[in-house]
Amino acid sequence: MPVDGKAHVRIARPSRNLAAAERFWTEGLGLSVLYRHEAAPDAPPREDHSLLMLGWPDAGWHLELVVSEGEFVRPVPTVEDLLVVYVAEEVPQELVDRLEAYGGRRVEAHNPYWDTWGVTIEDPDGYRLVLSTRDWSNT
Template sequence: MTLPTLRIARPTDSIARLLPFYRDGLGLSVLGQFEDHAGFDGIMLGQPGAPFHLEFTHQRSHTVGRAPTQDNLLIWYLPQHETWQAAVARMRRQGFEPVPSRNPYWDASGCTFEDPDGYRVVLQCGQWPPAVS
């Protein structure tokens, strides 16, 4: 069975400001990019061969502003504790410090980081689906 590919697309005021967070901090690869496609610039990031990627676009002469709430989250489930620790350490080495999660659930087994646009990524030390208790 072939899995569908999930693309999450979001506008930004500055692709250049987001790139270090997602590429250097989270460790995603640049999968593709474009400039001035009908007035839009964009970049796709992900892991080669993975069935998902993130797309960030910027429409020239248009302002989108910051995230509407602190609860706009992308959750990365990292089941091995060592892998999770390494991911958190990489974010910190790149200059990104954790922020308290708006929902305290994510602070129990995770670490939340805020990108330059105010959107948040949770590095969750756990497996999906989570064990039901």
């Protein structure tokens, strides 16, 4: 398969707590658990990780969250580590409320563009989700 616009994209990042992240992304945003792997208690180093893949089944991307039991990699998000979802309409307040109820925290965007054109929510690991009122197309 050539590398082009039809190639699937995986966004991978470390997590502090997969259970908290799962609640935020599934119960809050509505993503599905696409795959789960639990670390075996006797796994050798570099294989002792648990991971969770989340996404919408029909999307061309998914989010992978990983916790390594032995060599813990701590998430180090910045204010510009954004996952932007283009909603193409006003962001429903009940969605924002649900994201906050499941561990998110509404924050002011570092770039004021995102406050003008959306809502920024920090996930339980400190990464930012922007729900943009705008639409986007690469064509």
